[in-house]
Amino acid sequence: MADALFTEMLQSVERAVTENAPRAEGLLAPVRDMLLYSLESGGKRVRPLLALLFCDAAGGDWQNALPFACAVEYVHTYSLIHDDLPCMDNDDFRRGRPSSHKQFGEANALLAGDALLTHAFYLIAAGEGNVSPAQRVRAAKELSRLAGAEGMVGGQYIDLAYENKEAGGEVLFAMDRLKTACLIEAACVMGCIAAGADEEKINAARDFAVNLGLAFQIKDDLLEYNDEANSDVKNGKSTYVSVFGFEKAEALTAQFTEKAVAALGAFGENGEALRTFAGKLLNRTK
Amino acid sequence: MADALFTEMLQSVERAVTENAPRAEGLLAPVRDMLLYSLESGGKRVRPLLALLFCDAAGGDWQNALPFACAVEYVHTYSLIHDDLPCMDNDDFRRGRPSSHKQFGEANALLAGDALLTHAFYLIAAGEGNVSPAQRVRAAKELSRLAGAEGMVGGQYIDLAYENKEAGGEVLFAMDRLKTACLIEAACVMGCIAAGADEEKINAARDFAVNLGLAFQIKDDLLEYNDEANSDVKNGKSTYVSVFGFEKAEALTAQFTEKAVAALGAFGENGEALRTFAGKLLNRTK
Numbered sequence: 001m002a003d004a005l006f007t008e009m010l011q012s013v014e015r016a017v018t019e020n021a022p023r024a025e026g027l028l029a030p031v032r033d034m035l036l037y038s039l040e041s042g043g044k045r046v047r048p049l050l051a052l053l054f055c056d057a058a059g060g061d062w063q064n065a066l067p068f069a070c071a072v073e074y075v076h077t078y079s080l081i082h083d084d085l086p087c088m089d090n091d092d093f094r095r096g097r098p099s100s101h102k103q104f105g106e107a108n109a110l111l112a113g114d115a116l117l118t119h120a121f122y123l124i125a126a127g128e129g130n131v132s133p134a135q136r137v138r139a140a141k142e143l144s145r146l147a148g149a150e151g152m153v154g155g156q157y158i159d160l161a162y163e164n165k166e167a168g169g170e171v172l173f174a175m176d177r178l179k180t181a182c183l184i185e186a187a188c189v190m191g192c193i194a195a196g197a198d199e200e201k202i203n204a205a206r207d208f209a210v211n212l213g214l215a216f217q218i219k220d221d222l223l224e225y226n227d228e229a230n231s232d233v234k235n236g237k238s239t240y241v242s243v244f245g246f247e248k249a250e251a252l253t254a255q256f257t258e259k260a261v262a263a264l265g266a267f268g269e270n271g272e273a274l275r276t277f278a279g280k281l282l283n284r285t286k
Numbered sequence: 287m288a289d290a291l292f293t294e295m296l297q298s299v300e301r302a303v304t305e306n307a308p309r310a311e312g313l314l315a316p317v318r319d320m321l322l323y324s325l326e327s328g329g330k331r332v333r334p335l336l337a338l339l340f341c342d343a344a345g346g347d348w349q350n351a352l353p354f355a356c357a358v359e360y361v362h363t364y365s366l367i368h369d370d371l372p373c374m375d376n377d378d379f380r381r382g383r384p385s386s387h388k389q390f391g392e393a394n395a396l397l398a399g400d401a402l403l404t405h406a407f408y409l410i411a412a413g414e415g416n417v418s419p420a421q422r423v424r425a426a427k428e429l430s431r432l433a434g435a436e437g438m439v440g441g442q443y444i445d446l447a448y449e450n451k452e453a454g455g456e457v458l459f460a461m462d463r464l465k466t467a468c469l470i471e472a473a474c475v476m477g478c479i480a481a482g483a484d485e486e487k488i489n490a491a492r493d494f495a496v497n498l499g500l501a502f503q504i505k506d507d508l509l510e511y512n513d514e515a516n517s518d519v520k521n522g523k524s525t526y527v528s529v530f531g532f533e534k535a536e537a538l539t540a541q542f543t544e545k546a547v548a549a550l551g552a553f554g555e556n557g558e559a560l561r562t563f564a565g566k567l568l569n570r571t572k
Contacts, residue, residue, distance in 0.1 A: 022435040027460060031435050031443050082400060087392035104537075106373035107446050110396070114368060114403065115435040121407045122430035125423050133419035137411050140426055144408035149308040149317050149401035157317050160393050174313060 006049065009062065013048045014067045017073055020098025020127065022119055034104050034112045035119075038077050041095045046281065047072045049185060051191035053274050054205050057267040060195025067127020068139050068190040069118040075147050077185060079114035081109050083156070117147075131194055139190045146186040165239040173214065181213025204266035206274040208274070211263065213254035215282055218249055223286060257282045289561040292335065292476040295348065299334045302352045303359055306413065308405055320390050320398045321405075324363050327381045332567065333358045333469060335478035339560050340491050343553040346481025353413020354425050354476040361433050362469060364402035367395050369442070403433075417480055425476045432472040439466025449474035453524040459500065467499025494560070497549065500544035501568055502537055509572065543568045 017039050018206060024032040048069035057066035084091040084099040085106060092102050101109035124140045131139075155178030188205040197205075200248060221239040225246065239247040260278055264271035303325050322498075334355035341351035352415045370377040370385040371392060378388050387395035431437060439522035441464030448457060474491040507525040511532065523566075526535040546564055552558035 024435045026441065027444055027447075027457075028436060028440045030447075031440055035435065078400075081397060087396060108443070109441050110368060110371065110373060111443055111446075113400075114364075115439045117400065117403055118434035118439065120430075121426055122434060125430060126426035133423040136426075137419040137422045140407055140422075141411035142402050144406075144411060148404035148408060149321065150314060151312045153397050153401045153404065154310065154314045154317055157394070157397055158313055160397075161313075161316075171313075197296050239372065 002273045003057075006277065009049055009052045010045060012063070013045050013052070013073070014068060017045075017048075020070045020119075020123055022115065022122075027274070031112070031115065034108055037103060038081055038112060039074070039096075040098050040115070041097060043073075043076070043095065045073065047187040049277065050184065050187040050209075051194070051273075053277055054188045054191030054197075055195045056191075057264075058124060058197035058201050059270065060191075060193045060196035060197070061130070062191075062194075063193050064129040064131055065194035067123045067129050067131075068194050069187070070127065071123040071139075071143060072183065072187045072190065074116045074120040074123065074147055075143065075152075075186075078113040078120075078154060079147075079156075079183075081113040081116070085109060086243040087161075088156075108244055129194065129281045135193050135196065138158055139193050142189050143186045144184040144195070146189075150177055151182035151186075154163075155182065162238070163174040166175060169240075169243050171224050172238060172240060172243060176217040177210065181210045181215045184213040185209035185214070191285055199259065201266055204263045207263035208278075211256045212278055212281070213262035215253045215260060217283055218256065219284070220245070222249055222253065223284075253282065288338075288559045291342075291559055292563065294536035295335055295338045295366065296331060298349070298352060299338070299355060299359070300330050302336075302356050303331075304352070304407055306405075306415070308401065308408075312483060314385075317398070317401065320386065320394055321402060323389060324367055324380075324386050324398065324402070325360070329359075329362070329381065331359065331471040332388045333362055335563065336495075336560075337480070339475040340474045340477030340483075341350075341481045342477075343556040343560055344478045344481035344483035344487050345556065346477075346483070347476075348480075348493060349417070350415040350417055351477050351510035353409045353415050353417075354480050355473070356413065357425075357429060358469065358473045358476065360402045361408065361429065362531035364399040364406075365400040365433075365438060365442075367402070371395060373486050374442075374446075393401075415480070421479050421482065426480050428475050428479070429468040429472045432468040432475075437447040437464055437472075442470065448524070455526075458524060458526060458529060462500055462503040463496065466503045467496045470499040470502070486520075487552055490549045493549035494546045494564075496563055497542045497546035501539045501546060504539040504542065505568055505570070508532070508535055508539065509570075539568065 021035055029191060051065050051069035051072055052062040056062040061111045081100045083089050084094055085101055091099050100112055121140060124136055155175050158175040159179060187204055188209040189202055192205045218240045221241050225241045261275055264274050307321055337351050337355035337357040342348040367386045369375050371379055371387055377385050379385060386398055407426060410422055441461050444461040445465060457522055474495040475488055478488045478491045485551055504526045507527050509528045548560055551558055
């Protein structure tokens, strides 16, 4: 049951991510190609799926959440392009292909990221879907706050600031709350907004997102612990495993997952697909 | 008369640009400092003033346009930070001070630009001012379209693509239409939207903006023609003067100015302050 829904949603997301790209014709056609290169590079689409699943769980028609779901994926994609730049993580590859700046040059990758971030807000303001201006404004407010200086970008700043010094558990949590959980929060909350959900459900979605985001990040560290090719492990960066030890980190990811699933109580039986989705995410082996 | 209005508006813009910055406390306090460093670096505030003047000319209370005016200035400021980066123009100075990346490092400058762009949409969605959700959505749609892949960022792409080859007049016009005029268009149109202006006035504002933007850019080339320290002149980049000759370029700037001023006819007597402002901009000597 849930699997059929995931498949249908994923296909809709893939189609919408491409269809919603800026047209950019004539002299600008190469810009469109650069954006699609990164947008279509085969991510797991976790964030847009969460937006659709929350819209569905809150009793809305999930098709209405597609523009919001795409907006979050555009923001996620821009953040990866800028993160890969030489002045940041300097990653030559992303999902098995040359990263944007290796493919198109640094300046073009910078612009591609800027264009994707800007277009995310175009999708919120002008994307198709039966959502009112008030819902669009609320979605734009959530995304801009959660992706900005006090959200995702703030988390990236902290990450940089601790590049060459040891981070304790408190800093790790603060950083990942911002860097990872904020954009997941935006996805979950925007799904609720598209459904016209009440504040109780929106707050439950936040609670789910923050705990899932942290569980997700700790799980990453656990999976990477034995991966000597991983750059964080190689560079001796602080991780949940290095700070808390493997067993404690495993216990932490279980605790956060439990809290995330508990928050879904606000959606009653309608939260079933989300429970399944969260389970899949946190039991993954790569 | 007009001068007193300009002064009052400019003071309001300066205050609002600072007050509307993300709070970013604790670990994130340095992010706020980085944003304010660029926001408070003494620009002419041409775009926010145009937003306020158009709101006023369309019969609105220009205070209501302040969040939109700030949003445009945040976008302008982000574009300068990213433009100055080593992979773009590689400028060490901006308005007589070290550019953002010289002051804070490349990675932080990249993030500061990203944060400003994101926050622009927060100001549209959540900024104070008596504007409806529908007006906010319309403003977000205009700004995201005009600042994105098919607008300002598209213009920067063309600029890069012609960095090492000669551009004819057609390419110069296409580039500056996007790179410079689009954000001016956003400012003028968003001022009208804040006033609840009809489509006739909005279209007149577009017409004004596009012509003013081109006149402004050609004027820049004329002023820089004798400035041997200017990087475009030094690098032999195509300019309106190199393509059309000095006299023809002077005639062009006068033609575009005339068209811009003619568009203000739609605002009747209320367009007077804008006529004065346009005259000041285009008769400037530096």
